[in-house]
């Protein structure tokens with residue numbers, strides 16, 4: 081029987097998948113709530129796809145449990161209410177987008193009438209008659225989302241849907257994901273792009289090396305804030321601030337300093353600097369981005385924006 085599927089569409093407990101001796105997913109506890117866009121964020125190889133495949137019942141967990149829409153993964157009643165796009169869509173190149181969708185619909189026992197609505201939803205109504213092979217990568221991805229939407233699913237699972245897209249394609253896909261949420265779908269979105277998740281998602285889980293390293297509201301994950309300081313002479317300001325807040329919390333940034341510290345400390349720090357004969361030309365609070373939190377918890381470098 082369904083359990084708490086009313087509000088929690090996904091709930092995993094200690095979910096693990098091992099290949100040989102290595103844990104691809106390691107005791108993962110996740111919850112996805114109805115109506116939200118949930119971001120599943122992690123660098124390449126973190127275990128995102130493996131987790132999503134377990135949620136769909138495509139692979140079996142080594143241990144732990146998952147409930148999806150109140151059912152075990154792969155249960156027909158759950159699968160009927162899930163639309164998924166994982167690891168790129170597979171379509172026939174010489175068939176039109178519309179005919180590809182009709183085939184998917186027939187295979188899934190869905191009435192063909194939904195194909196035009198799905199094409200409309202993803203912005204492909206005008207190109208539905210063209211061969212799939214003539215589509216741009218962004219259009220191919222959007223056709224994949226259209227296929228996922230044929231069932232009018234409660235839960236839409238999208239694995240790195242903007243991967244490989246150019247900025248315009250990414251923007252279109254982000255707009256589409258927002259639309260899905262506005263129309264009442266719950267979206268589980270995996271991504272290695274912090275900025276994307278920050279723009280789109282209500283809540284986020286950060287995964288690294290198969291383990292959950294942070295989960296919360298996007299605003300919560302931003303956590304502590306950063307103070308930006310410009311002062312003259314800068315090297316003396318840096319020395320003093322490193323003494324006051326700790327050397328690992330002070331970093332050179334352009335012509336100034338970035339301090340990871342409680343913003344309430346701004347006043348006292350200013351007083352110390354001025355008292356030491358240092359001229360403070362700027363002292364302001366900077367919003368800490370989810371990206372900062374992501375780098376901190378995963379210990380990875382940047383370059384993926």
Ligand SMILES: Nc1ncnc2c1ncn2[C@@H]1O[C@H](COP(=O)(O)OP(=O)(O)OP(=O)(O)O)[C@@H](O)[C@H]1O
Pocket residue numbers: 099103104122123124125126127128129130131240272
């Ligand atoms: N079938 C498999 N056999 C052996 N190892 C696997 C298998 N599938 C995944 N792995 C390993 O599990 C780990 C997690 O892979 P996974 O594809 O889930 O990561 P990911 O977060 O989706 O990364 P990416 O964004 O690169 O797809 C990786 O180290 C990967 O090599």
